[in-house]
Amino acid sequence: MKQPYDLVTILGPTASGKTPLAAALAHRLHTEIISADSRQIYRGMDLGTGKDLADYTVDGDAIPYHLIDIADPGYRYNVFEYQRDFLTAYQSIRHKGCLPILCGGTGLYIEAVLKGYRLMPVPENPELRQRLANHSLEELTLMLSSYKTLHNTTDVDTVKRAIRAIEIEEYYAAHPVEGRDFPQLNSLIIGVDIDRELRREKITRRLHQRLDEGMVDEVRRLIASGIAPDDLLYYGLEYKYLTLYVLGRLSYEEMFTGLETAIHQFAKRQMTWFRGMERRGFTIHWVDATLPMEEKVAFIESLLAERQ
Numbered sequence: 001m002k003q004p005y006d007l008v009t010i011l012g013p014t015a016s017g018k019t020p021l022a023a024a025l026a027h028r029l030h031t032e033i034i035s036a037d038s039r040q041i042y043r044g045m046d047l048g049t050g051k052d053l054a055d056y057t058v059d060g061d062a063i064p065y066h067l068i069d070i071a072d073p074g075y076r077y078n079v080f081e082y083q084r085d086f087l088t089a090y091q092s093i094r095h096k097g098c099l100p101i102l103c104g105g106t107g108l109y110i111e112a113v114l115k116g117y118r119l120m121p122v123p124e125n126p127e128l129r130q131r132l133a134n135h136s137l138e139e140l141t142l143m144l145s146s147y148k149t150l151h152n153t154t155d156v157d158t159v160k161r162a163i164r165a166i167e168i169e170e171y172y173a174a175h176p177v178e179g180r181d182f183p184q185l186n187s188l189i190i191g192v193d194i195d196r197e198l199r200r201e202k203i204t205r206r207l208h209q210r211l212d213e214g215m216v217d218e219v220r221r222l223i224a225s226g227i228a229p230d231d232l233l234y235y236g237l238e239y240k241y242l243t244l245y246v247l248g249r250l251s252y253e254e255m256f257t258g259l260e261t262a263i264h265q266f267a268k269r270q271m272t273w274f275r276g277m278e279r280r281g282f283t284i285h286w287v288d289a290t291l292p293m294e295e296k297v298a299f300i301e302s303l304l305a306e307r308q
Contacts, residue, residue: 005187
């Protein structure tokens with residue numbers, strides 16, 4: 001008999017409906033959700049990260065969630081910290097006798113816990129930062145590509161990100177990763193498969209909605225609270241374009257068009273990562289995003305039943 005699952009992972013690109021599916025499944029299984037979203041960890045960054053907390057209420061019941069709103073804006077949270085915090089949440093849920101659900105679109109975070117990457121915290125290197133400070137983004141991108149293949153283009157979204165990525169690679173080169181315990185998790189992986197045109201339509205609709213709900217004001221509030229504009233630019237996507245608009249460097253039309261394009265490109269990169277996971281040996285069971293919720297949940301339950 002095959003080993004029972006330790007975890008259910010629900011992944012998919014932005015606007016695919018993965019969070020409502022995870023919440024519906026959690027409601028059925030009486031369990032909790034661990035977020036795998038690299039930006040929803042930040043407090044106050046709600047509309048810009050698509051933090052739809054209403055999705056965590058199903059039939060009037062609040063679904064417990066973890067790793068959302070755990071860090072202050074401006075903080076540079078990293079994959080090492082995510083592994084550590086994931087493990088704390090995972091063990092807490094397992095201790096209650098429940099099957100945790102990991103849900104999100106940050107492929108690096110998902111793969112880091114499913115593969116048990118052995119990572120170390122990387123301290124800042126002031127001397128290296130000073131040395132790289134006057135280099136252009138293009139020069140930094142070239143330097144970074146000499147260390148590794150650039151799968152994650154958000155590493156070179158801004159000069160600060162590129163310098164931090166080089167800093168990490170330099171540290172790992174000087175300090176080979178020793179064995180760091182991380183459990184091998186046997187996860188059922190569900191991918192939410194959404195048609196490209198439907199995905200594009202939902203992304204555009206959601207962008208209009210979030211702007212109507214006050215996404216620009218959210219960025220103004222963050223800056224007014226003392227968050228440096230450069231720190232918001234670091235988070236990319238919505239925070240990059242909205243900050244440039246608030247600072248007067250982009251018109252509203254330029255901001256909207258640039259952001260819409262960037263989110264479409266981001267969703268495409270997410271799917272490229274997930275397809276890459278399949279090539280790297282992960283089995284992903286894809287479910288059609290347009291199916292009724294009951295059918296999607298029943299499909300996942302049938303896969304879980306095979307291992308009970």
